[in-house]
Amino acid sequence: MNQQRVSLVTGGSRGIGRDIAINLASTGHDVIISYHTNRSAADEVISIISDLGQSAHAIHLDVSDLSSRNTFVTELRSLLSDQYDSDRIDYLINNAGTGLSKPIADISEADFDEMLGVHFKGVYFLTQAMIPMLADGGGIVNISSGLTRFSFQGMSAYACMKGAIEVFTRYCAKELADRHIRANTIAPGAVATDFGGGANRDNEKKRQIISNITALGRVGEVDDIGGVVAFLCSDQAGWINGQHIEISGGMLL
Numbered sequence: 001m002n003q004q005r006v007s008l009v010t011g012g013s014r015g016i017g018r019d020i021a022i023n024l025a026s027t028g029h030d031v032i033i034s035y036h037t038n039r040s041a042a043d044e045v046i047s048i049i050s051d052l053g054q055s056a057h058a059i060h061l062d063v064s065d066l067s068s069r070n071t072f073v074t075e076l077r078s079l080l081s082d083q084y085d086s087d088r089i090d091y092l093i094n095n096a097g098t099g100l101s102k103p104i105a106d107i108s109e110a111d112f113d114e115m116l117g118v119h120f121k122g123v124y125f126l127t128q129a130m131i132p133m134l135a136d137g138g139g140i141v142n143i144s145s146g147l148t149r150f151s152f153q154g155m156s157a158y159a160c161m162k163g164a165i166e167v168f169t170r171y172c173a174k175e176l177a178d179r180h181i182r183a184n185t186i187a188p189g190a191v192a193t194d195f196g197g198g199a200n201r202d203n204e205k206k207r208q209i210i211s212n213i214t215a216l217g218r219v220g221e222v223d224d225i226g227g228v229v230a231f232l233c234s235d236q237a238g239w240i241n242g243q244h245i246e247i248s249g250g251m252l253l
């Protein structure tokens with residue numbers, strides 16, 4: 001008999017998060033996604049997951065905003081109680097995020113604070129709020145970036161926040177181990193999504209450059225990523241903890 005698992009994917013309405021949500025559903029998870037601006041994209045994901053025979057729900061979240069995070073947590077609690085007769089989620093996938101490409105010289109404090117709020121402070125405090133709601137034996141997967149290992153012009157503020165998340169993940173793995181909650185980071189290389197204005201998908205010059213520096217010779221697609229996260233959220237990955245897994249097809253090896 002399958003045990004019910006309910007997992008939360010932030011930014012599950014589009015791109016990598018959407019593929020993670022669908023892969024989790026394909027492997028038997030009920031899924032709660034958050035969306036920020038695009039409710040209709042979230043509804044589409046709900047419909048795909050329902051067709052897979054799992055339940056899905058969407059809640060609004062601006063991860064960079066404290067009052068939005070508080071409202072989100074309240075709505076999540078009431079959804080869990082109403083739909084699952086529970087106050088627990090099994091897996092938290094911190095995926096939501098936006099990019100920023102600017103040289104160090106041009107980064108304003110507002111730019112820096114935006115990256116901090118979305119990619120580090122928001123993830124840190126959403127995770128803090130979720131820890132009491134995480135089931136013992138569950139897990140956290142944080143989405144970092146290959147840009148913490150290699151460096152692309154203009155990506156300093158974004159990449160620094162992702163680096164911080166990798167450190168935070170290791171601390172989660174350490175502090176939550178007594179509850180058998182695992183925490184891991186995945187670090188995608190360039191993936192063809194709306195991210196960064198869709199350049200990895202639409203800009204042929206950039207795509208060629210990425211292909212040339214990638215051992216497997218192409219740009220990443222969302223379905224290169226979601227299955228790996230679903231694996232990390234499975235019992236087969238039960239001994240993987242505090243790890244960082246780059247999923248880039250071998251960029252800049």
Ligand SMILES: NC(=O)c1ccc[n+]([C@@H]2O[C@H](COP(=O)([O-])OP(=O)(O)OC[C@H]3O[C@@H](n4cnc5c(N)ncnc54)[C@H](OP(=O)(O)O)[C@@H]3O)[C@@H](O)[C@H]2O)c1
Pocket residue numbers: 010011012013014015016017034035036037038039041061062063064094095096097098099118143144145146187188189190191192193194195196200
């Ligand atoms: N694409 C890449 O090349 C790449 C590479 C490495 C890492 N990543 C990381 O992968 C994650 C997903 O990126 P993606 O490529 O899938 O981007 P995407 O296609 O642009 O999707 C971004 C998702 O995040 C949500 N979101 C944006 N800002 C938010 C905010 N302030 N609060 C809450 N949710 C917010 C969006 O919601 P709405 O649709 O409702 O606006 C959407 O669901 C990000 O953390 C990104 O840094 C991406």
